[in-house]
Amino acid sequence: MSKSKRLMDLMMTVNRKKKFTVKELATEFNVSTRTILRDLQELSELGVPLYSEVGPHGGYQVLNERILPPIAFTEEEAVAIFFACHALRHYAYLPFETESSSALSKFYFYMSGDVRDRIDEMKNRIDFVIPSRQAKFPYLSILLDGAIRQKVIRIEYGSRESVSARLIQPVGIYASSGLWYCPAYCFLREDIRLFRCDRIRSAVEDTSGTQPRDLRHLHLGNREALLPSEQQFTSLYVELSEEGVHRCEAEYWSATKLHRREDGTGWLEGRMPKGDIPFLAQFFIGLGTDATVKCPPELIDDIKRRLAELMARYG
Amino acid sequence: MSKSKRLMDLMMTVNRKKKFTVKELATEFNVSTRTILRDLQELSELGVPLYSEVGPHGGYQVLNERILPPIAFTEEEAVAIFFACHALRHYAYLPFETESSSALSKFYFYMSGDVRDRIDEMKNRIDFVIPSRQAKFPYLSILLDGAIRQKVIRIEYGSRESVSARLIQPVGIYASSGLWYCPAYCFLREDIRLFRCDRIRSAVEDTSGTQPRDLRHLHLGNREALLPSEQQFTSLYVELSEEGVHRCEAEYWSATKLHRREDGTGWLEGRMPKGDIPFLAQFFIGLGTDATVKCPPELIDDIKRRLAELMARYG
DNA sequence: GTATTTGTGACAATAGTTGTCACTATTATA
DNA sequence: TATAATAGTGACAACTATTGTCACAAATAC
Incomplete structure (x- = not known):
């Protein structure tokens, strides 16, 4: 295998593994440890954020970032991706930790000159408008995490006057005209309810030991099932x-x-x-x-x- | 310069130039034509869609696609980009030629296994909802193009009963709760008007020779200026x-x-x-x-x- | 017909890569 | 404290890949 191909593969591999030793990789790639060390140094110079620790249980780690290999996009595709991400700036709250703007600037930075020109011309000519609200949605991450891992979440829910504590098991979250909603199983009402995320005053993972329900059949792609069942x-x-x-x-x-x-x-x-x-x-x-x-x-x-x-x- | 570095640079260069000859590149990179030929063959094998023609005025061309170099995204960034693009699927009409789904599947395909797993888990747990409408927006591309190049567009506009022909000079287009709008200078009303794109029955570039106005100061980021000026x-x-x-x-x-x-x-x-x-x-x-x-x-x-x-x- | 262009093959000179070995240094753990 | 596991460096010889040169083929515009 040629060196450049090996380097590419190595990039992928270290991103997949996140934690590994030089010996491991040497075996996997059928080269000497010396070679792998040289390769890793090169990857480092290419921008892969590697970190190493010596001693038993030591080894290499990739910090945080992961490398996307070179991808061939058509110009239209690149532009579409850009504006899709651009639209996210309308959301003051997102369930992702990172600001999406950092991703966007990276993407923009690496795009070739004329696509960049194209984007610049279009920037003020097209937009996806989403109502900008004053409402605050600080608990989107924990709700989303609860939905993915099917955990029970303890929330305080209500308006200015009355706040009630509830146990819920989120089905998912969605944004609609500037507000975030969370359909969830409510242990109080014993049924699916729709919660407006800006009315959630606090949210933590439940520790009282309430058993999560088996709601794997429920998700956002399955909306009919989300309707409350016991109603007139x-x-x-x-x-x-x-x-x-x-x-x-x-x-x-x-x-x-x-x-x-x-x-x-x-x-x-x-x-x-x-x-x-x-x-x-x-x-x-x-x-x-x-x-x-x-x-x-x-x-x-x-x-x-x-x-x-x-x-x-x-x- | 090492071969791998040169190949990377070459990737960028050919994407920038789109049309070039082997000799040109050889001079630019200070290597022999033979080497460039070998490099181009390698790029081809790596997926850059190269096309060549022999003879005078011949040379190489890059077809359509352009390569994005390896980019280091954090996991959060990659996920955010994915869902931003994913949200575009709610739009039945977009001013981009390509289906955004093709970009998305490429992106998805190249992402490392565990990010992909993460996305799969989240897929049915988070969504950006946009009202799905029956309305049709077949002229978004021409309106956007008109806005970018500041061209005069001839449209037929109206409701079921009355259709009127108008000359407009688009300022931009935007989507809001499932409908597309086009603020534009209307040569009939001699003022800025907001057009609903689903009421545009036809749109072609004007050929009657109407001179475009100088509206470079107007764009979507500049909303105050878009209000009609002569009103009570x-x-x-x-x-x-x-x-x-x-x-x-x-x-x-x-x-x-x-x-x-x-x-x-x-x-x-x-x-x-x-x-x-x-x-x-x-x-x-x-x-x-x-x-x-x-x-x-x-x-x-x-x-x-x-x-x-x-x-x-x-x- | 000629100039211009891509494209292939062979080969020698050059440049880069690799493995081995002999080291150093750090650290967890027995 | 000794030991094993780990990263890391330098030197060098063997090996491999890359490069330039040259010869020549084929297509095509003018």
Whole structure:
């Protein structure tokens, strides 16, 4: 095997192993330890952050970073990756430890001149807008970690007035229009609930010994299963104008209920939990004349009540 | 210079030049043409897509792809890049020619085993949700290109009923909650206007010879300047509950007007174009009792009118 | 036809790489 | 304290790879 190929392989190997001895590598690559030592020195000079300790149980370690081999991207691909990462800057909170900007600047730095020029021209011409919120999400990492390792997390949850302690087992986390949400099994309610991460006041791994449930079948790709199971349902039917259809398309919950007609108008039809009446009443009022609720009657009543209240307010 | 170093440099060089002859490179690198030929063959074997033509005006070319040199990413960085790109899959339309999924799979493929494992675990545990819309955006590329090169674009714009032809000079494009928008100078209205890209029925580069305006000072990073200049303004003041503040944070237009109090509540205060009254009336109705409009009176009147209409509809 | 270009093969000179051996130095542990 | 395990360095000979030169083939634009 030629030296350059061996160096490449070595790069990968040390990144995979993270901890290793010279002898080990010498055996693996069928060269002498002297050669490996020389190679490692060269890798060091190439930027791989190696660290070594002498003595028994000593050996080499790779610090933190890992090397990505040369990858052939098309120009379009490189640009797309750049802007995807660029969009992350809109998120003040991310469940990754590192600032994504460091990755971005590395990526940018290594790109050849004309791709860089291309990116510079595009930088102020394209954007993925995400609402910037004041809300704080300091516990995304621990929630995500809980979801991955299926751990029970103890959180304090609530609004300004009332805070309650709960044990939850996160299913995952997702960001939607600037807010982070965490669907999770709630040991208090004994059902799946959706938590808004900015209302989580604290989060730590539970130490009381509560056994995690077996929720491996639940994940974000499996949304239907995330709905709370023990609720009273009623039937929803809403007529929508063309604009009403557009507005509903932006709503996560309506995807399965939305039907479209040839002429652009449409309707919502499906089951809805009774607990959603307040939310939906307000939502359909917001659609104005672009939505006409036909049933359930409870929803219509709530809409009427709210309209009356508003009328009173504006005299 | 050692061979491996020269090969790396060569990789960069050929990617920069895209078209070159063996002799050129030989001079540049101070080696013989024979050596360069051997090097190029090696690069080929390493995956650089080289193509050559013999004869005068012949030479080498790099096809399409460009090589990214080995980059040292931390694990966190690699993961962040992956999920940033992963989020792009929610966009059915992008202004890049290539599917971003191809870039993603390359990236994934080259990542070392344990980062890949990490990603696999996280895949169904974290997501960036963007509303999926039915709308179609086939002209993003031409609009973006127009914005970059400051070209005049001829579009057909409108709703189902009325379609009008217009000349525009795009400032940029951006995606917001699942829809693409294009702020542009409109030669018909002689002012900056915001176009919804799904209402653009066709778009071609203008050939009538209309001179582009000098709009280099306008770009997406410069939003204040994008507001239409010749409009009648009036003063807006709205009281907001805590929830009302939250809802307004998600709205793009409200960022500069939103003020917060210590207790979480807040208010909107600022100038608003009179043309926005219908939109704002509907918006504040949607906020229900979380918003109380204090002025302008025209807005309050419109809200009352709309409430009355809704009351009538629901009997 | 000529100049320009890629492309191949052979070979000797040169340059780089490797293994061995003999060292030094540090450190955990028996 | 002795021992074994580990990194690390230097010198040198044997080996291997790289390079330049030269000869020649083949395609192609002008």
